[in-house]
Amino acid sequence: MSFMDSILARHGLTDIADKVFGAQRLTDAEALRLYDVKDLNVLGYLANHVRERKNGNIATYILNLYLNYSNVCILSCQFCAFARRPHEKEGQFTYDADELTRQAKLAYDQGITEIHMVGGLHPKLPFSYYTDLIKSFKTTCPNLKVKAFTAIEIRHLAERIAKKPIRETLELLREAGLNSLTGGGAEIFDPEVRDQICRGKESAGEWLEVHRTWHQMGERSTCTMLYGHVETTAHRVDHLRRLRELQDETHGFTALVPFAFEPEHNKLSHLGRVSAFEDLRNLAIARLYLDNFDHITAYWISLGLPLAQVALSYGVDDLHGTIHQEKIFHMAGSQTPQGQTVANLERAIREAGRIPIQRNTFYQRLNEPKPAGQTVPSGMTKTGVLV
Template identity: 40%
Template sequence: MQKTDTVSGGTPALEKALSGDEELLSYSDGVQLMNEENLFLLGAAADRIRRKFCGDTVTFAASYYLNYTNVCAASCPLCAFYRKGNENDAYTLSTEQIVARSKIAVEQLGATELHIVGGFHPKLGLEYYENMMRAIKAEFARVTIKAFTPAEIFFIARVTRNSIKEVLLRLKSAGLDALPGGGAEIFHADTRKQIVIGKCSGEEWLDTARQAHELGLRSNSTMLFGHVEKPEHIVDHVIKIRELHGKTKGFTTFIPLKFSLENTLLEQKGLVTAESPSTYDLRVIAVSRLLLANVLNNISVYWVALGKKVAQVALSYGGNDLVGTAFSEEIFKAAGKAGGTSIQELATLIKEIRRTPVQRDTFFNPIRRVD
């Protein structure tokens, strides 16, 4: 890529990002971009790199969110979703209920993907998860099942006394197609110990994702930002994703998720008093694009957490994907965010910023242009 003076005047790290070389940005480059770079120059650079790798299409999937249980052995201060099992609103779906919801997703809503995640239920055996996969595939052979984050897989392995590999192999043979990317949060222990309790470490998340990739299961990758993290922890996290993807090529996309505050322990304890400003959110997305350039091309903008208007702006700060329709989303809803939209509304949001909406499958293969 030719160096251009349309975004000149930036820090040395920004100059390096725009040099056209394939040299990856370093940790200290990333920290400089997080701490010092002019936001508009940063956005312009991220947009330029986005266009180079992804063109002007914005993709999204028709995805249905299915949260099979809110019962959780962990107690993460970042989470508004979990219940301990004795509350009135604790629930665990039966296989029949899951198939009934899948029917609505596939036949009424046109979902091509079921995004299935839940709490760390301490009493469910591996058979529960296998039966879920088999029952869905028996009815809807063509739907893609993207289920169980690396954090859930790690927990299921522990609680069912199986190896991670055994859990992944059994679920894959029962019908699992791909993994979502949740549970990554922030890998750095200084932040992680403040926001999660009872969840795997960053290293364990990465190792579980690696094992999934090596078995042919691709996955999303995520980062939850906008709570107690330091800018350095953002950079550290993205570089760890980059390093693993460089080895396995197993991530489909990177999704920086904005933290939603409402009803969380972080809010109740006064550890976080406000959600992050949109300027910070855009900076994180732009820096992610620049750090991942030449390695992982898809940067997804999660409109449920950002809000639709900021999500539109984020598509000009490095984003090339809107994740999906998020039919029936419950986890961010518990923290005060409205989820679920239509294919047409996502297409309209994209067309309003003069980009081309394309519905995709789970693996980023285009399905159709949406006019």
């Protein structure tokens, strides 16, 4: 028996390891057993096997810019520090298309390939605000991909603003230039958990229906999990199962992007933030359970780049992107930087023994592995904020 076999046996994981090495699907019960394992390195060993089977030694990142068009929102999710109610003037913002396009163009000229944009559920902005905004991005930055809106925003736009079916709303947004949906708003799917952390927000079924419709239109999206608040590990497995089931049906998810609840300036501040151990454990188990997902992304905005770097050995194969001006997590107390340079992302990947490659919105690799030391992508300025 090898050293690793004896460790797996000591943790009662021989049967699960056999399934992992045999590329067989894990059951919910097996995922729950993994959440009871206290030896993080055993989980990492198994998750890394799947990570390398699917993605070899490559770790990707994207040159992107985060934009938030408005934080005015008719909901008051208990975990949210970003939103302001329509009557709450202090701290409220709404940008017009000119300002958002100006910011997009600035970053586009420095090499970004994607705008990632979400906002609150604004009660008054007309549907044309959203379509005109996307068109403005596309006219000004022709090759830019627009990844925007959570499934919750899409339902809001469809039901309250455009007053059209979900499919027609998505088609109109796609006609305007929308390339991908974001994965936000999923939180934890269990209805009792939703009642405690985001009362009034759309249900799991409603969230999944938007992504199903988008995928049926031939499009792709990401999905998320907001963990580390009131949920149990069974709730997390239930969440992953629903994502895995939709992926079986549509194959439309590019990646899972899990992130932990940030506890400042919101109604759940008493809960605190989960540990680094929990972050890595959750990423590793997601990698092991989601056999039909190609990619697991470490959201360094939540983890911090040092832990995201470690996560590259715990099932993760993607470090998200440059981001540049994140607001949502930072308004909830995140202490990480608001953006990363390409050089920092590539250095983190190389130090972890992986090969950095820039990707696009759909997780397709944009170039070949570069020799160490050559960290500036072609087309990027050496003085720009992104490098």
